[in-house]
Amino acid sequence: MSAVSAPGVPPLAVYVHLPWCLQRCGYCDFHAHALRGELPTQAYVAALGRELRRQAGDALGRRVASVYIGGGTPSLFPPEAIGDLLADLDRVLGVAEGAEITLEANPGATETARLARFREAGVTRLSLGVQSLDDASLARLGRIHDAAAARAAVAEARAAGFRGINADLMYGLPGQGVADAEADVAGVLELGVDHVSHYQLTIEPETPFGRRPPADLPDEAAVLAMETACRRRLAAAGLARYEVSAFARPGQRSAHNIGYWTFGDYLGLGAGAAGKLTGADGRVVRTRQEPAPQRWMAAAGGPEAEGEREVLSGPALRFEVFLNGLRLCEGIPATLAAARSGCSRAELAAWLAPVRERGWLVWTEADRIRPSAAGLEMLDSLLLELMP
Numbered sequence: 001m002s003a004v005s006a007p008g009v010p011p012l013a014v015y016v017h018l019p020w021c022l023q024r025c026g027y028c029d030f031h032a033h034a035l036r037g038e039l040p041t042q043a044y045v046a047a048l049g050r051e052l053r054r055q056a057g058d059a060l061g062r063r064v065a066s067v068y069i070g071g072g073t074p075s076l077f078p079p080e081a082i083g084d085l086l087a088d089l090d091r092v093l094g095v096a097e098g099a100e101i102t103l104e105a106n107p108g109a110t111e112t113a114r115l116a117r118f119r120e121a122g123v124t125r126l127s128l129g130v131q132s133l134d135d136a137s138l139a140r141l142g143r144i145h146d147a148a149a150a151r152a153a154v155a156e157a158r159a160a161g162f163r164g165i166n167a168d169l170m171y172g173l174p175g176q177g178v179a180d181a182e183a184d185v186a187g188v189l190e191l192g193v194d195h196v197s198h199y200q201l202t203i204e205p206e207t208p209f210g211r212r213p214p215a216d217l218p219d220e221a222a223v224l225a226m227e228t229a230c231r232r233r234l235a236a237a238g239l240a241r242y243e244v245s246a247f248a249r250p251g252q253r254s255a256h257n258i259g260y261w262t263f264g265d266y267l268g269l270g271a272g273a274a275g276k277l278t279g280a281d282g283r284v285v286r287t288r289q290e291p292a293p294q295r296w297m298a299a300a301g302g303p304e305a306e307g308e309r310e311v312l313s314g315p316a317l318r319f320e321v322f323l324n325g326l327r328l329c330e331g332i333p334a335t336l337a338a339a340r341s342g343c344s345r346a347e348l349a350a351w352l353a354p355v356r357e358r359g360w361l362v363w364t365e366a367d368r369i370r371p372s373a374a375g376l377e378m379l380d381s382l383l384l385e386l387m388p
């Protein structure tokens with residue numbers, strides 16, 4: 001089997017959602033549930049297997065180019081269960097040789113003692129939710145770990161032989177100053193991570209932070225100063241910014257996330273998991289699995305497992321291609337943008353003309369369409385202009 005079965009069909013990735021955490025963090029609106037009682041490991045992995053078989057036809061013969069196991073807190077699952085899941089994926093679809101297989105892991109739960117076993121199970125890349133290296137900030141965020149546990153997790157991941165370790169960091173935290181944000185970045189760089197995802201804290205409405213916003217959030221000027229200082233630190237340490245929030249050493253960019261940003265396909269497996277697929281007829285659909293874990297487990301393998309299905313076409317499809325592609329600093333090849341959006345180059349040129357005239361977008365000599373430096377800073381406004 002080849003990586004791509006037919007010309008024009010995007011590469012295929014798999015996203016697996018494991019929806020439980022030990023406790024909910026105050027700022028988080030991801031699809032995750034505080035674990036009560038035992039983790040239903042066997043039942044959940046068996047349900048993933050049934051759902052994988054139901055969706056296997058959508059792969060159109062493609063092998064899996066990358067796997068991302070996210071959550072929730074996937075590292076709560078035993079490494080053997082993750083190994084079984086990966087073996088099943090290989091049996092049913094075939095996982096490409098050398099495929100990037102990422103697992104999200106939270107410092108501070110017992111699972112850090114198992115990082116080496118995750119590697120043996122086939123995981124090639126770890127994404128650690130460090131968030132901050134300041135104990136007071138971590139406590140206010142509602143994290144289950146302190147800074148020492150975060151440092152220990154990175155050290156353990158390195159000792160286990162992982163390369164391409166990512167640390168998620170947030171900035172713009174309650175009570176945080178520019179020097180504090182910079183110290184967090186300096187701290188994870190000292191630990192030797194290869195990739196940093198650096199997110200500004202967003203206050204999401206349906207969260208404890210949304211219901212009672214912290215009074216001491218830094219103002220816009222402070223947040224901008226944090227970005228400037230942190231990005232300078234990252235660049236000086238050799239981590240180049242390649243996406244709005246992602247910074248990597250050479251060779252350490254996330255292949256799976258680049259798949260999303262270049263509008264690749266992915267199967268979504270697990271309660272609440274999103275998928276995006278191109279059909280044999282060229283139609284692009286977005287899917288979302290039933291979100292409630294118990295209902296999803298009961299339905300997996302049957303039609304009820306699919307909660308939502310939306311066909312994307314015309315201006316909505318074109319917009320989504322750019323919503324993703326313009327997150328990349330290098331943008332996307334124009335030929336790829338045309339193929340994914342079903343537009344001619346002339347149609348794209350006409351549609352993009354107003355944002356190019358504003359200086360937000362560049363069509364490079366190398367035939368890529370990318371945001372300008374100003375466009376990247378103003379990405380929300382740029383996208384608003386393009387919105388259908």
Ligand SMILES: C[S@@+](CC[C@H](N)C(=O)[O-])C[C@H]1O[C@@H](n2cnc3c(N)ncnc32)[C@H](O)[C@@H]1O
Pocket residue numbers: 027028029030070071072073104105106107128129130131168169170199200201202203204
């Ligand atoms: C899927 S989440 C969870 C990963 C993992 N469960 C953890 O928390 O360690 C991925 C990342 O999104 C970021 N994130 C979550 N909620 C956020 C928010 N409200 N604002 C900014 N970043 C957020 C965090 O950095 C988090 O690590």
Ligand code: SF4
Pocket residue numbers: 020021023024025028029030032071072073106129
């Ligand atoms: S551990 Fe991660 S997924 Fe779970 S609530 Fe906290 S931020 Fe959200």
